[in-house]
Amino acid sequence: MENWIKNSDGRWVWNSGSSALFQSEMSEISSAMGREAVTVSSYSGANQFLASKVNILYLRAQRKRITTFVAIHRRNIPINSQVCRLCNERDETTTHLFIGCRLSYFIWQRTGHWCEVPPFLAFSIDDLLSMHKDKNVDNKNEILQGIILTSFRCIWKKRNAVVFHGAQPSVN
Ligand SMILES: [Zn+2]
Numbered sequence: 300m301e302n303w304i305k306n307s308d309g310r311w312v313w314n315s316g317s318s319a320l321f322q323s324e325m326s327e328i329s330s331a332m333g334r335e336a337v338t339v340s341s342y343s344g345a346n347q348f349l350a351s352k353v354n355i356l357y358l359r360a361q362r363k364r365i366t367t368f369v370a371i372h373r374r375n376i377p378i379n380s381q382v383c384r385l386c387n388e389r390d391e392t393t394t395h396l397f398i399g400c401r402l403s404y405f406i407w408q409r410t411g412h413w414c415e416v417p418p419f420l421a422f423s424i425d426d427l428l429s430m431h432k433d434k435n436v437d438n439k440n441e442i443l444q445g446i447i448l449t450s451f452r453c454i455w456k457k458r459n460a461v462v463f464h465g466a467q468p469s470v471n
Pocket residue numbers: 383384385386387388389395396399400401402
């Protein structure tokens with residue numbers, strides 16, 4: 300993790316070599332949030348009230364801008380390993396992290412069971428983020444979408460807890 304440093308208020312931030320890239324990306328996302336606000340609003344209805352971090356992660360996923368280890372490596376930023384820290388079995392691509400990883404698979408199974416809908420079965424991030432449209436849940440698509448996005452965010456938070464804070468890669 301030599302590319303991450305703790306700043307004065309204890310938050311982990313990118314080291315200098317990549318800060319420009321990070322700021323550029325955040326600027327682009329902020330711009331996109333403004334530009335796509337109508338899209339998100341019309342697409343997700345009540346889900347515009349979801350926490351902004353969920354929406355930002357959703358937009359980053361749509362734009363294939365999730366900073367997985369594989370994505371970081373592709374930007375020529377040196378890292379020790381590209382392996383997913385949740386399973387230590389495969390490289391951490393966005394598709395693996397949110398769909399293929401056994402921990403994520405377990406979360407989607409539990410989420411589907413909890414929502415009393417047929418099991419979630421996705422082959423891509425686009426599948427996952429549009430899955431609420433395929434379920435026959437009687438005008439509760441927006442609620443289901445909110446649950447999917449929240450689970451999506453939870454996977455990302457768990458991944459970051461494991462990577463940056465040494466948390467155990469288990470579902471709690
Ligand atoms: Zn994994």
